[in-house]
Ligand SMILES: Nc1ncnc2c1ncn2[C@@H]1O[C@H](COP(=O)(O)OP(=O)(O)OP(=O)(O)O)[C@@H](O)[C@H]1O
């Protein structure tokens with residue numbers, strides 16, 4: 423019996439990337455918990471904020487901005503960051519990581535596959551959140567391409583961080599939810615996910631500038647209001663740099679985890 | 687030509703030597719069984735072969751060349767623990783791993799269907815792995831190791847926790863694979879399994895292979911042609927009688943094991959112990975179990 427002839431490295435990486443992401447999306451679709459956390463939870467939040475803002479003439483216009491915060495802060499945070507952390511931990515705990523290590527899977531294909539799966543989930547979440555928001559009456563006034571770019575950069579940043587936390591800190595599945603919530607919720611609140619940043623006191627606003635979620639939220643909210651690429655360049659550059667940095671950190675932690683797994 | 691060769695492999699964990707100058711060579715087409723007590727290093731040797739562990743010293747060669755990324759593609763490994771995606775069904779698991787091994791789509795589909803049939807898994811279409819019983823999960827775990835039709839198949843306790851019927855089915859599959867020319871390295875604690883499947887057996891203890899050979903060769907490790915197992919209340923008298931007959935004695939599970947240099951019938955043995963109170967006597971030819979206990983010095987102190 424002869425093994426399959428290996429194709430060129432690039433086609434092989436592409437096919438493996440596809441296999442990984444298709445598998446992850448398929449697994450997600452079977453897990454009801456994810457469906458509730460990633461679709462029902464943001465939808466409920468949206469309805470909740472709609473009833474708060476729209477009930478009040480002074481804040482009704484703020485509702486246009488609400489889907490941006492709910493999407494980036496709540497939906498993507500939990501699916502792309504929390505999802506990646508728990509994916510890596512489960513892979514290690516269920517021993518499938520060792521099986522992957524024995525297969526010819528290219529590490530880059532694994533990383534890309536997870537990112538692609540997160541993009542697919544993010545696209546579905548974007549669709550759900552904006553559909554509901556549109557039905558209630560929120561409108562997106564800006565460039566759709568700009569909105570997509572901001573969402574994509576946020577997904578990449580979250581996936582990179584997910585690899586970092588999953589590979590370095592979380593050893594078991596029980597370790598995941600606590601830290602993600604403990605670290606996440608303050609970052610989300612500070613990042614102006616749930617209310618306009620004008621409500622933040624000056625010292626918190628200074629602190630918020632260090633919070634990447636703040637920049638993601640602000641960029642998408644301002645894009646919603648119709649601001650241009652040029653106006654948003656500072657936020658976009660920050661996001662780009664942050665996404666690149668988290669991906670680099672994520673890759674480094676993943677590689678270290680693979681080496682450690684060999685010694686474990 | 688040898689397919690696989692471990693040469694002087696040593697590996698320690700926290701100063702404890704798990705593999706100690708481990709040497710093993712596998713010939714093309716043979717089924718080699720690795721036996722040994724818990725913790726003697728069987729899985730560690732397999733993990734080194736799979737590149738999941740780096741040895742402290744020694745080398746592994748595959749088809750005569752240093753074992754590397756390329757030759758690992760010719761390896762199919764069924765790990766001791768179930769390592770599957772629990773929310774996917776058997777077909778999805780098989781198909782996923784086939785894709786990682788680069789099987790083109792038409793070949794992947796036919797290979798997966800072939801394996802589902804071989805392991806009788808078609809009946810569980812659409813049922814996630816977590817909803818299958820342990821024995822069926824084990825079959826999927828085994829099938830995944832075969833997706834890319836490996837030249838060398840490594841099975842780490844493939845039939846632990848499966849029922850008798852399934853075990854015989856898996857044995858049948860292993861035999862078929864051997865007939866197709868696949869070389870197989872398997873570990874097991876079931877001596878009848880090793881006896882049934884393996885063309886050669888290695889008995890390991892403390893990280894190295896103490897003895898290896900065919901079943902017949904290993905049986906010669908026991909200095910006897912037949913074994914009488916005797917129970918009775920007068921332990922010392924039984925023992926003294928056996929020794930006076932020139933038999934070597936061992937002991938297992940509170941019973942006297944007499945190594946008889948000639949074959950004797952049950953009636954002859956009872957006759958030889960006449961005058962003593964006997965609770966039970968059995969006579970049997972030397973088996974792999976006796977050889978195993980003899981090699982690893984696993985008899986009870988009497
Ligand atoms: N990653 C590890 N870290 C520390 N010790 C280890 C590690 N892997 C194996 N060991 C130790 O090495 C020894 C041999 O383990 P191994 O799993 O190879 O045994 P085995 O022969 O496969 O046993 P079993 O029949 O129970 O499967 C054991 O004492 C085990 O605790």
Ligand SMILES: [Mg+2]
Pocket residue numbers: 728729730766842
């Ligand atoms: Mg073992």
